[in-house]
Amino acid sequence: MTTYTAAPNDSATIIIVEDDPDAARFVQRALDRPGFEVVSFSRPDEALEALKRLPCSLLLSDVRLPGMTGLDLLQRARRYDPQLPVVLMTAFATLEDATFALRNGADDYLLKPLNAKVLIDTVSKVLAKCRAARDRVLAIGAHPDDVEIGVGATLIDHVDRGDHVTILTLSRGESGGAVSDRIEEAERAAELLGAALILGDLPDTRIWTNGPTVDLIEDVVRGLAPMIVYTHSLHDVHQDHRAVHQASLVACRAMPQVFSYQSPSATVDFAPRRFVPVDATIDRKLAAIAAYRSQTTKCSYLADDLLRATARYWGRFVESNHAEPLEIVRQQVLTRSNSESTQRTIDLREVDGYVLSSS
Ligand SMILES: [Zn+2]
Structure with missing residues (x-):
């Protein structure tokens, strides 16, 4: 097996949403320290736009905002990043407000008037807890280049957010082409994505749905314990892709979040319900795919314009110029605010092509 590991990205980008200029200035000054990059917005709609483009480590929002509440903002922000850590600030200091925020998915809350030390401690604590909980992502593909085509930009986004990303390519x-080139x-390509690579040695075009395929994926899953798994869709004409989908579901049966990505050989039955905005990462995805020089000259499905147009099309489902589409196999959310080890399954509700989490 060949393994490549990228350097971790340690700085935390914090998006502040606060319409009171004095409070916003206070928070910005308090968090102006090494390790934090702070970006401030007075309007929640502007913050949502930024969340599509910035790799955000933590959202720190007031509860009362113009146009929507902090809880509305939390729910909409989690469409783009279901794991996004959120801390809410409230001037209406009752225990009920605080427990309401926690019950609805906030990782913690701060009472106004704010105290700089409590603010820094809370943000640092939530970041540390969420880093430990969110830092393992596994993307599984049958062949070299499958993962890059399906979720290359999504994986770059994970790396930018500080997650540890591993690609498992089974053949x-x-x-x-020549194995040494491939x-x-x-x-x-993995180096350009910032991901670790594990290369299996199953027979190309003859990958089994069970036995060695499940064993190989299980071995990797046992070692990594990933929070998020991306794999092939069942809706695909390539037999290896379907086999990897089926084997992944068996091997990842205990993993909390499993999504299927689109391949060039996907059928019309591919039915995504989650769309990751990739405007900020699509160019780097195409650069990673360009690393497959032995394929780009002969495989029309690797053409830049096709890959870009495909992402451009799916972008309409998430109000973005470009997006990568995902079928949802399983989506569970950790209730980190209540207990680090507590996990509950959330209901999924489809609204206009989006998936919202609700308790
Ligand atoms: Zn393939």
Whole structure:
């Protein structure tokens, strides 16, 4: 097995949403310290726009805002990043307000008037807790380049947010060219994404749905314990892709979040319900795919304009110029605010093509 590991990204970007200029200035000054990058907005709609483009580590929002509440903002922000840590600030200091915020998915709350030390301690504590909870992502593909095509930009976004991303590619793609070239290209592409790479050695075009495929994925899952898994869709004409989907579901049966991505061989039955905005990362995705030089000259599905147009099309579902589409196999949310080890399944409600979490 070949493994490549990228350097971790340690700085935390904090988006503040506060319409009171004095309070906003206070928070900005308090958090003006090494390790924090602070971006401040007075309007929640502007913050939502920024969340599509910025890799945000934590959202710190007032509860009372013009146009929507802090809880509305929390729910809409989690459409883009279901794991986004959120701390709410409230001037209406009752225990009921605080427990209401926690019950509705906030990681913590701050009472106004704010105290700088409490603010810094709370933000640091939530970031530390969420980093530990969110830092493992596994993307599984049958062949070199599958993962990059399906979720390359989403993975870059994870890396930018400080997550640890591992790509598991089950075969070395010997049907598509010299194995040595394909390994080198896969390593280069993973390096460009900032991901670790684990290369299996299952037979290209003859990957089984069970046995060795499940064993290999289970081994990796046992070692990594990923919070989020991306794998092939069942709605795909390629037999290896379908086999990897089925094996992934067995091997990842205990993993809290599992999503299926789109391949060039997807069928019309591919039915995504989650859309990751990738305007900020699509160029880097295309750069990673360009690393597959032995394929880009002969495979029309790797053409830049097709990959960009595909993302451009799916962007309309998430009010973004470009998006990567995902089918939802399983989506559970950790209630970190109540207990680090408590996990509950949330209901999923589809609204206009989005999926909202609700308790
Ligand atoms: Zn493939």
